[in-house]
Amino acid sequence: MLAVRRNPKRRAARRSDSERTRERLLEAASGEIYRAGFQSASLDTILGVAGVTKGALYYHFKSKKALGFAVVEELIAPDVHGKWVRPFESVKDPIEALIGAVRSIPVRPEDVRGGCQLNNLAQEMSPLDAGFRKRLAVIFDAWREAVAAVLREGQAHGLVRRDVEATDAAGLLIAMVEGYASLAKNAQDPKVMKAGIRTIVDWLRSLRPADNRKAG
Secondary structure (H helix, E strand, C coil), X not given: CCCXXXXXXXXXXXXXXXXXXXXXXXXXXXHXXXXXXXXXXXXXXXXXXXXXXXXXXXXXXXXXXXXXXHXXXXXXXXXXXXXXXXXXXXXXXXXXXXXXXXXCCCCCHHHHHHCCHHHHHHHHXXXXXXXXXXXXXXXXXXXXXXHHHHHHHHHHCCCCCCCCCHHHHHHHHHHHHHHHXXXXXXXXXXXXXXXXXXXXXXXXXXXXXXXXXXXX
């Protein structure tokens, strides 16, 4: 009996094609969920945008919910980490770093129109599904702890007021960011988000010791 010779390059190509198909599905699902919400997201639309068959979808994801979980874990979580966790891992001035992150919030009409995808999903799915709620909580917790950690570091170096409770302040920052995003989405007006950013920046400056405040 002849042994079947397997071609490593061919296997690698198949794996690569499979990975690209999965990535297209995730990107298409993310866009559709952002547009319509998870419950109203159309699998047919996702398949059409991704350019794949229903069989390919169920090869990678056993259900629509599994696809939604993957969007949270593989797209939303890394995006939040890149904007609100990694930038604070090594900074000289915590308040300036936080101000920079707040000022980098997108305020184009198309960004305001859809709101924050993390907050959108939390508002829609957390009351309905424990799987979504737990996965979204992991993201919020990491965001809050990253901000709290950089505030505590600032306190250790005299750059943040000693009376600031870091975890509470971090939670307030998240609440303000997401709250203004919701207000701007409801108003469909970038000016609401821009005003919110100015308010948050002023609040962040107030966290400096009185003798260490400066315009930023």
